[in-house]
Every structure is written in C-alpha cells, then in structure tokens.
C-alpha cells in the first residue's frame with residue numbers, strides 16, 4: 001500500500017466519521033451475529049454455536065470500553081469478528097462509517113493498520129522462529145515502509161515505549177528467550193507499531209504471572225493515554241476494568257445484557273448476573289493473587305440451544321416463572337447510559 005493511498009483512506013474515513021454524528025464515531029456494531037456451524041460426524045449439519053447473538057453498540061474515537069463475561073460467552077468470537085477474522089452470519093460492523101464486509105484488499109490492509117490486537121496468550125501469538133526485530137518489521141514491510149533505516153527507527157521507538165530496553169538486549173531474541181511479561185510487551189509493540197486508532201486487548205494478562213499483570217495493565221493504560229487510543233478491553237475479571245474503561249458491557253451467552261459507565265455499573269449493578277459477577281471479583285495485585293475467584297453459581301448455558309426467554313433464567317435466583325422462562329427481555333433503560341436486559345426493570 002502506498003503512502004498516498006493511506007492518506008486518501010485516512011482522510012476519507014475522517015470525513016465520514018465526522019459526518020456520522022459530529023462525535024467522531026469510530027466503530028459501529030449493528031445486530032451482529034457470529035455463528036459456527038456444527039457438523040455431525042464431520043459433515044452433516046448439526047446446528048450452530050451462537051457465539052455472538054445480536055450485539056449492537058457504538059464506540060467513539062478515544063473511548064475505552066470493557067467487555068466482561070465468563071469463559072465461553074463469546075468475547076473472543078466478538079473480537080475476532082471486529083478484527084475481520086470471522087465473518088458475521090448476520091448484522092454488520094462499520095469502521096469510520098465504512099462497512100467491513102465491503103472492504104477491498106487495500107482497505108482491509110489499511111483497516112489492519114488501524115486496529116491493533118493484543119492476544120490472551122503472548123507465546124502462541126508470536127511466531128517462534130522469528131526474532132523480535134523480524135516480528136516487528138513484518139507489519140512495516142507489509143504496509144509499504146521500504147526504507148530500512150526508517151523501519152529500524154520505528155522498531156527501536158516502539159520497543160522503548162513498551163520498556164523493552166535497552167533495545168539491543170532484546171531485538172535479536174526469539175520469543176522463547178523472553179519471559180511471559182516480555183512476550184506480551186512484544187505483542188503490544190506489534191499492535192502499536194503502525195500507529196493504530198483502536199487496540200483490541202483480549203484478556204491480555206490472564207495467562208501471565210500475577211506478579212506482572214499490574215505492570216502490563218499499567219503499560220496498556222499509558223500507551224492508551226499517550227496516543228489517545230480507543231481500547232476494547234476483554235476480561236472475565238471485573239477488578240481489572242478500572243485501568244482503562246469508561247463503559248462496561250456485560251456479556252452473557254453471546255449477548256450484552258447490561259451496559260453502563262464503570263462506576264455506575266460497579267456501584268449500582270442491576271442484572272442478577274452482573275451482581276453475581278461482581279461478588280465473584282478478586283484483586284489482580286500479586287498480594288491478593290491467592291484469593292480464589294468464584295464463578296456465578298450454576299452451569300453456563302448451551303450456545304447451541306440457548307435457554308428460552310432470558311438466557312440466564314436457569315441460574316437466576318430472581319427468575320419470574322411464566323415470564324423469564326418464556327420471553328426474552330428487551331433492553332430497559334435504568335438511567336442515561338445505563339441499560340439492562342432483565343424483566344425486573346420493566347417500566348410499569
């Protein structure tokens with residue numbers, strides 16, 4: 001991709017986003033459904049895993065949001081669809097006013113330079129046969145940065161930023177020579193190197209030693225502030241959201257069941273599942289790492305045949321028989337920016 005093309009895409013996108021609502025809309029998800037087909041004996045159709053089942057939200061430039069929910073609720077599938085790695089079966093995603101499904105190859109490359117990905121498992125995310133220099137150089141080459149000195153400058157700059165310094169001590173190392181925390185710094189450097197507008201961080205500290213979790217979260221927070229990035233932070237642990245989230249979306253069985261600003265959600269949770277998650281939260285600091293983290297009581301539901309009505313009803317202590325087990329609750333507005341999908345909040 002030439003520099004001229006990048007500039008055209010950037011300025012066209014900027015115009016579209018400003019025209020959208022005057023608030024610099026960055027990302028728009030509209031009724032997104034991501035289903036995976038199940039095959040019987042490897043070929044016959046046996047249903048779908050409804051990993052993402054009707055997710056809608058808007059996100060503005062420089063906004064930080066957290067998506068929380070227990071394992072298997074569809075968080076990674078949602079993120080991978082935002083990254084363009086999975087195609088939705090229904091619904092769409094717009095980035096700066098452009099439909100991802102309609103991107104041509106050049107626009108797709110541009111989009112990948114705009115959105116950085118920080119995976120859960122840093123070791124799995126890094127090619128084992130490449131040095132740190134090669135790992136960081138690859139996206140630069142793919143995006144048309146031909147000048148070797150320029151690439152070297154960019155690699156050194158980003159490595160210093162993620163505190164892999166002195167850079168010469170790390171740049172020729174292979175991933176297996178680094179600690180988990182250092183590997184995650186390389187992943188963050190790779191996500192940052194093309195100057196993205198949005199970082200998607202999928203449980204970025206859950207596979208790291210407790211002793212380095214806080215420093216990686218603080219690094220992400222600093223990078224977000226310094227570059228005024230938008231961040232989508234995925235976690236199953238609510239105690240870590242305060243590092244960089246303005247709004248929290250709580251996800252359950254492929255759907256967002258409560259959304260609110262951070263303090264509002266923590267002080268005034270409404271959905272019984274959110275209440276259960278909050279009481280199950282532990283501290284991420286090393287000193288408290290021994291605290292056992294519980295998960296809300298009961299089994300997570302099947303995503304192949306989700307429960308009728310409210311998907312939480314088989315586990316919910318407040319279930320209203322005849323209503324919750326029959327009809328799906330819509331989003332009820334609690335206050336400005338606070339919504340929940342629970343029949344307990346039905347307006348009279």
Ligand SMILES: Nc1ncnc2c1ncn2[C@@H]1O[C@H](COP(=O)(O)OP(=O)(O)O)[C@@H](O)[C@H]1O
Nearest residue numbers: 036049051070071072073074075076077078303
């Ligand atoms: N590529 C895939 N093919 C089939 N099923 C998948 C695939 N990816 C995820 N799933 C299923 O989708 C559901 C949601 O998974 P995932 O998005 O990884 O949840 P989370 O990140 O919240 O743990 C799970 O039941 C998982 O087994």
Ligand code: SF4
Nearest residue numbers: 310313316324342343
């Ligand atoms: S809708 Fe009913 S079952 Fe679902 S969370 Fe609310 S009270 Fe519980």
Ligand SMILES: [Mg+2]
Nearest residue numbers: 075076077202
């Ligand atoms: Mg996941």
